Amino acid sequence: MKVSLASLKKGQSGIIISVVTDNIPLKLLEMGCLPGNEVELLQRAPFSCPMYLNINGSHLAIRKEVAEQIEVELM
Amino acid sequence: MAKQINVSLIGNPNTGKTSVFNLLTGLNQQVGNYPGITVERKAGVCKLSRGLKAHIVDLPGTYSLNASSLDENVVIEVLLNKKDKDYPDVAVVVSDVENIKRNLLIFTQIKDLDIPTILVINMADQMLRKGITIDIPELEKRLNTKIVLMSARKKQGVEELKKSIEDYRKLPVAPCLNAFEIDPEYFGGLQRAFPKESLYKLWLVITQDVNFANINRNTIADASQFQTKKNSELKRLQQKETIKRYQFINQTLKATQTIDIKNAKGVRAALDRVLIHKVWGFVVFLAILLFIFQAIYDWSSYPMDLIDGAFAWMSDFFREILPEGMLTNLLVEGILPGIGGIVIFIPQIAFLFLFISILEESGYMSRVVFIMDRLMRRFGLSGKSIVPLISGTACAIPAVMATRNIENWKQRLITILVVPFTTCSARLPVYLIIISLVIPTHRVGWFFGYQSLTLMFLYFIGFGAALVSAWLLNKFLKIESKSFFVVEMPNYKIPLFKNVAINVFEKTKAFIAGAGKIILAISIILWVLGSFGPTEKFSKAKEYVTTQYQENSAEDLETQIASYKLEHSYMGYMGKAIEPVVRPLGYDWKIGIAIISSFAAREVFVSTLATIYSVGSEEEETIKNRMASEINPVTKKPLFNLATGISLLLFYAFAMQCASTIAIVKKETNGWMWPSIQFIFMSGLAYIAALAAYQFLK
Amino acid sequence: MQNFQNIAVLFIFVGAVGYLIKKFFWNPIKDKNKSCGSGSCGC
Numbered sequence: 001m002k003v004s005l006a007s008l009k010k011g012q013s014g015i016i017i018s019v020v021t022d023n024i025p026l027k028l029l030e031m032g033c034l035p036g037n038e039v040e041l042l043q044r045a046p047f048s049c050p051m052y053l054n055i056n057g058s059h060l061a062i063r064k065e066v067a068e069q070i071e072v073e074l075m
Numbered sequence: 076m077a078k079q080i081n082v083s084l085i086g087n088p089n090t091g092k093t094s095v096f097n098l099l100t101g102l103n104q105q106v107g108n109y110p111g112i113t114v115e116r117k118a119g120v121c122k123l124s125r126g127l128k129a130h131i132v133d134l135p136g137t138y139s140l141n142a143s144s145l146d147e148n149v150v151i152e153v154l155l156n157k158k159d160k161d162y163p164d165v166a167v168v169v170s171d172v173e174n175i176k177r178n179l180l181i182f183t184q185i186k187d188l189d190i191p192t193i194l195v196i197n198m199a200d201q202m203l204r205k206g207i208t209i210d211i212p213e214l215e216k217r218l219n220t221k222i223v224l225m226s227a228r229k230k231q232g233v234e235e236l237k238k239s240i241e242d243y244r245k246l247p248v249a250p251c252l253n254a255f256e257i258d259p260e261y262f263g264g265l266q267r268a269f270p271k272e273s274l275y276k277l278w279l280v281i282t283q284d285v286n287f288a289n290i291n292r293n294t295i296a297d298a299s300q301f302q303t304k305k306n307s308e309l310k311r312l313q314q315k316e317t318i319k320r321y322q323f324i325n326q327t328l329k330a331t332q333t334i335d336i337k338n339a340k341g342v343r344a345a346l347d348r349v350l351i352h353k354v355w356g357f358v359v360f361l362a363i364l365l366f367i368f369q370a371i372y373d374w375s376s377y378p379m380d381l382i383d384g385a386f387a388w389m390s391d392f393f394r395e396i397l398p399e400g401m402l403t404n405l406l407v408e409g410i411l412p413g414i415g416g417i418v419i420f421i422p423q424i425a426f427l428f429l430f431i432s433i434l435e436e437s438g439y440m441s442r443v444v445f446i447m448d449r450l451m452r453r454f455g456l457s458g459k460s461i462v463p464l465i466s467g468t469a470c471a472i473p474a475v476m477a478t479r480n481i482e483n484w485k486q487r488l489i490t491i492l493v494v495p496f497t498t499c500s501a502r503l504p505v506y507l508i509i510i511s512l513v514i515p516t517h518r519v520g521w522f523f524g525y526q527s528l529t530l531m532f533l534y535f536i537g538f539g540a541a542l543v544s545a546w547l548l549n550k551f552l553k554i555e556s557k558s559f560f561v562v563e564m565p566n567y568k569i570p571l572f573k574n575v576a577i578n579v580f581e582k583t584k585a586f587i588a589g590a591g592k593i594i595l596a597i598s599i600i601l602w603v604l605g606s607f608g609p610t611e612k613f614s615k616a617k618e619y620v621t622t623q624y625q626e627n628s629a630e631d632l633e634t635q636i637a638s639y640k641l642e643h644s645y646m647g648y649m650g651k652a653i654e655p656v657v658r659p660l661g662y663d664w665k666i667g668i669a670i671i672s673s674f675a676a677r678e679v680f681v682s683t684l685a686t687i688y689s690v691g692s693e694e695e696e697t698i699k700n701r702m703a704s705e706i707n708p709v710t711k712k713p714l715f716n717l718a719t720g721i722s723l724l725l726f727y728a729f730a731m732q733c734a735s736t737i738a739i740v741k742k743e744t745n746g747w748m749w750p751s752i753q754f755i756f757m758s759g760l761a762y763i764a765a766l767a768a769y770q771f772l773k
Numbered sequence: 774m775q776n777f778q779n780i781a782v783l784f785i786f787v788g789a790v791g792y793l794i795k796k797f798f799w800n801p802i803k804d805k806n807k808s809c810g811s812g813s814c815g816c
Contacts, residue, residue, distance in 0.1 A: 401779035596789040
């Protein structure tokens with residue numbers, strides 16, 4: 001099932017399918033947020049933003065607006 | 076004659092790059108700035124064998140050569156310009172065992188620049204624990220490089236690294252993958268147009284705003300025959316490049332690395348559960364903050380008393396052994412108190428940097444940024460503003476410098492503008508002396524005293540003013556800026572003592588050197604202004620006063636002469652001139668002068684008063700006693716009463732009174748506009764608040 | 774002795790004033806054109 005990364009629940013994982021290229025900073029891709037890589041939502045911050053993720057082995061936090069631009073296939 | 080090898084240390088943040096740097100250079104390191112911008116430049120020297128020396132520059136941590144912030148830009152500037160004095164003979168890329176995949180991205184990019192490169196895999200001692208094994212020779216072959224396994228924490232691998240640096244000429248220079256397969260036509264054309272330049276270099280120039288020696292962006296757009304791509308196409312190409320590199324990295328690691336146990340989600344996950352918890356996260360953070368502030372306050376008081384006493388003793392000592400005269404007076408009454416005023420709060424600043432450094436080294440600070448981000452953004456700040464705001468309680472100067480990792484310009488600007496509101500160490504001496512003079516020592520409940528409550532209140536006002544101003548600025552500033560918030564959450568580590576110590580040392584040194592000289596210069600000027608007068612009234616003071624007050628005792632006469640002299644010195648005239656402006660606030664001309672001089676550096680208030688009250692006086696009463704005995708000539712009651720005290724406290728809480736801060740804000744925002752606005756706004760607020768307080772309370 | 778002391782004070786005073794003027798009003802010449810140094814750069 002295809003969903004936006006922003007809608008993942010705590011502990012859920014998925015495979016990144018696509019990334020809306022214009023709005024995503026290159027930096028995020030460079031840190032491993034690429035189609036084909038696995039991502040797991042570890043925790044959300046209070047007020048649910050930012051999101052603490054494990055992307056391809058990298059532990060990162062990104063804001064919700066950015067996560068909304070990333071499409072994920074639930075595992 | 077020792078030959079020198081230029082080495083650049085490059086790598087992701089949190090790989091222990093700094094530890095490697097510290098291991099190589101020890102205390103032979105220097106921290107400065109890159110010319111024209113406020114990015115920290117760390118360089119040091121390492122002795123190799125046979126008289127060779129390595130000149131090592133620790134470049135700012137970055138994930139990729141595609142820079143997204145000022146300090147990341149520095150990395151490209153150095154690596155692309157052969158004429159740059161830091162241009163390396165050999166690059167050392169530092170990676171860590173847990174994050175090799177991501178760390179290798181920048182490694183492959185650097186390999187494309189024709190610079191001999193060594194790969195350090197740090198934290199190698201963790202490999203066993205994490206069940207990671209790496210086929211080093213095979214990896215070396217595929218990456219076309221030399222690999223050095225290190226554990227900076229256990230001090231292992233340094234010798235091997237040094238040897239590899241020495242033998243840098245033996246390193247293969249060819250790149251490890253061909254990234255340009257993503258668009259052979261375009262890149263082929265590019266290389267043909269500029270056959271002499273490294274292709275990757277050209278590509279970087281096109282995609283970034285980079286200027287270096289012989290090629291810039293315009294040249295490429297004009298001179299080439301082929302079509303230059305639009306920005307969106309360039310971006311897409313960059314993404315393809317990144318994907319291609321990761322494909323290569325994934326393949327390579329698949330063949331050379333095995334991970335046996337899915338390790339320790341253990342410690343990190345457990346800690347994160349608490350520290351980022353909706354409720355506990357904040358509770359823990361608050362508790363840590365309170366602890367830090369209390370500790371700094373308590374621990375510093377002992378060394379501060381020592382320093383106070385030492386300087387008082389020195390004044391006595393020098394006055395006794397040196398011959399009488401103007402120079403001696405300058406030394407004892409102007410210079411010594413001036414220096415003392417700076418030295419005395421080194422303990423506080425050092426302690427605060429100690430705590431901040433520990434929090435950062437341990438990895439906890441990223442969690443703080445994480446939980447605070449949403450809240451901060453309501454006020455126009457970023458989660459990353461939290462470190463500058465906390466640093467501001469030591470000194471605004473390193474705090475402003477710490478804002479450079481905030482990617483969003485508007486958020487960064489707002490942070491810079493409001494940081495001076497936080498209660499910096501320089502305000503403390505003023506607060507403390509006023510509080511002890513005018514606030515009663517009663518206790519409320521059995522734990523809190525009025526005095527400490529007042530102090531806490533002042534701290535809150537500082538933060539409050541910062542947040543409110545930030546909110547206002549956010550509403551009214553129309554600045555477009557994109558938000559690229561990405562924060563790495565590193566693994567928790569026990570802070571390395573050496574790193575923390577060096578960090579504290581450097582920050583304290585920078586503060587002393589920066590603010591210290593300004594303060595010393597002002598102390599000298601103030602003393603001169605107070606010890607010379609333009610008219611006869613000054614030079615013939617003794618006669619005037621003696622004839623007028625013939626009936627007074629010798630002692631009284633002494634103090635009256637001193638006071639008369641001061642009133643008719645240059646400083647006295649200046650103070651008198653602004654007295655009408657400050658009288659509604661409850662101040663007299665002496666306080667007026669102290670405030671003026673504080674506009675150069677706040678702590679000068681206390682040392683100015685010290686100068687004012689000891690100018691002409693041979694006794695060494697402590698400042699507090701002198702102040703307590705000052706009488707307001709109009710009301711005939713003590714000058715330092717509650718109303719004046721509160722008024723002063725508020726004034727100091729809000730006024731922009733630090734020339735050094737103005738200087739750095741000017742540097743960081745590139746112009747006089749923002750610091751001027753900041754100055755006017757803060758000083759105006761201070762005046763109004765002090766006015767209201769005095770008129771209301773008197 | 775007095776004269777020496779007075780002259781020394783004068784020198785020190787002028788030095789202090791000079792230092793402050795230099796610190797605040799002397800704009801260092803930028804030798805490299807760092808484009809990412811400008812305030813409005815949203816990078």
